[in-house]
Amino acid sequence: MRKALFVLMLVVLLSVFVFPKTKIVFWTMSLKPTFTDFIQGIIDRYEELNPDVEIVWEDVPWDVLQQKLLAAYSSGNPPDVVNLNAQWTIEFAQKKVLFPLNDLLPEEVLNQYFDNMMKGLTWKGKIYGIPWYTAVDVIFYNKEIFKEAGLDPKYPPKTWNEILLYSVIIKEKTGKYGVLPTIFQDPSAIFNWDGLNLYTVDENNRIKDVLFDSPNHVHTLNKWATLYKLKYLPSEIVQGGEWTRATELYQAGELAMLITGVQFADRVKWNAPEIYEKSDVAPIPAPKPGVRMSGWYSTLNIVRGSKNPKEAAKFAAFVANLENQIAFCKLVTIFPTLKAAVNDSWFSKDDGTLAAKARIMGAKYLENITFYNDDIPFRKEAFDRLKDAIIQVFLGQKDAETALKETTKYWRYLISTQSKK
Numbered sequence: 001m002r003k004a005l006f007v008l009m010l011v012v013l014l015s016v017f018v019f020p021k022t023k024i025v026f027w028t029m030s031l032k033p034t035f036t037d038f039i040q041g042i043i044d045r046y047e048e049l050n051p052d053v054e055i056v057w058e059d060v061p062w063d064v065l066q067q068k069l070l071a072a073y074s075s076g077n078p079p080d081v082v083n084l085n086a087q088w089t090i091e092f093a094q095k096k097v098l099f100p101l102n103d104l105l106p107e108e109v110l111n112q113y114f115d116n117m118m119k120g121l122t123w124k125g126k127i128y129g130i131p132w133y134t135a136v137d138v139i140f141y142n143k144e145i146f147k148e149a150g151l152d153p154k155y156p157p158k159t160w161n162e163i164l165l166y167s168v169i170i171k172e173k174t175g176k177y178g179v180l181p182t183i184f185q186d187p188s189a190i191f192n193w194d195g196l197n198l199y200t201v202d203e204n205n206r207i208k209d210v211l212f213d214s215p216n217h218v219h220t221l222n223k224w225a226t227l228y229k230l231k232y233l234p235s236e237i238v239q240g241g242e243w244t245r246a247t248e249l250y251q252a253g254e255l256a257m258l259i260t261g262v263q264f265a266d267r268v269k270w271n272a273p274e275i276y277e278k279s280d281v282a283p284i285p286a287p288k289p290g291v292r293m294s295g296w297y298s299t300l301n302i303v304r305g306s307k308n309p310k311e312a313a314k315f316a317a318f319v320a321n322l323e324n325q326i327a328f329c330k331l332v333t334i335f336p337t338l339k340a341a342v343n344d345s346w347f348s349k350d351d352g353t354l355a356a357k358a359r360i361m362g363a364k365y366l367e368n369i370t371f372y373n374d375d376i377p378f379r380k381e382a383f384d385r386l387k388d389a390i391i392q393v394f395l396g397q398k399d400a401e402t403a404l405k406e407t408t409k410y411w412r413y414l415i416s417t418q419s420k421k
Contacts, residue, residue, distance in 0.1 A: 086371035100126035120371030129299035131337035135261035136362030
């Protein structure tokens with residue numbers, strides 16, 4: 001009797017001293033409801049392996065994520081782990097919203113990811129995010145439209161000038177558009193495609209000189225603007241929402257070439273199977289040596305204000321580990337950020353489908369993907385001004401030489417402002 005009473009008291013005492021679980025708040029970006037089961041499965045496995053940790057998951061729409069993160073950070077109640085992208089990672093690192101990971105994760109963990117992707121997440125010598133998954137752009141093209149235009153589908157365009165030439169031929173012969181590139185999401189794109197950089201940088205990644213008032217840049221801008229004015233490019237190119245419109249036109253059989261991520265293979269198959277059957281895929285023209293072109297990738301980041309940054313970083317590394325990355329890539333056509341993941345046969349086995357062809361093609365680009373985190377003063381204002389200048393030329397409101405010269409002068413003013421700091 002006395003022994004039983006002792007055991008009962010011991011149980012009561014132990015129950016009093018049960019430690020609370022470590023709570024990790026995890027924000028993802030627009031993954032519900034499509035990937036609810038997948039993400040919840042990762043969380044369940046982590047909690048099973050770490051019974052003293054509780055993961056609280058919230059999915060935030062991408063268009064309000066930055067604003068909501070800043071508000072949560074300012075109020076002192078931020079998430080522990082947040083899903084951003086490479087560009088946002090650098091912007092939030094500059095604002096001192098994120099923890100550097102160098103002190104939170106072992107070097108051997110950080111070294112598992114592609115070196116170029118990690119360079120793109122490095123600011124002033126510190127790494128501010130884990131690359132989670134990425135996309136690779138290719139050219140999807142409609143073989144039937146090529147034939148209607150008298151073009152051999154076995155020979156897709158290999159340069160950007162060929163893409164424009166094909167677009168003119170296709171419009172003249174079929175009345176359909178050739179291409180609708182998303183020029184204004186990155187206004188440096190049309191110059192990079194012609195092998196032209198916007199600026200040079202010094203050893204500290206600060207802008208050394210601005211280049212885009214050169215005759216070559218003027219020529220490139222005039223070339224694209226002329227095609228637009230002659231209606232060889234859809235009007236949506238300067239109206240916003242061009243990516244959505246491009247996918248709609250392609251799926252409707254009204255656009256011959258779509259430059260987009262490989263994941264589009266699934267979208268075409270689901271939404272327009274008849275167009276999928278007529279489609280083939282080709283690599284986008286390779287950049288010339290020395291041309292700087294940023295890539296896109298999703299990231300996991302630890303937010304300053306987290307009460308448990310090391311546990312948060314450990315969880316983030318678990319979400320982006322080898323097993324979970326490969327499983328995610330097999331669920332949807334995305335690409336891994338871990339070097340070892342591309343050794344999986346998923347990225348080399350050709351089953352004869354368009355999706356497999358695109359996947360194998362895209363995997364070859366992974367080691368080159370990065371984000372150029374150059375120290376550009378007032379980055380958003382600078383690129384918005386360049387975007388406005390290009391639109392003015394497209395709409396005939398300004399000539400290319402004047403628009404680029406004025407914008408170059410504005411950029412140089414921003415640089416001089418920075419140099420005085």
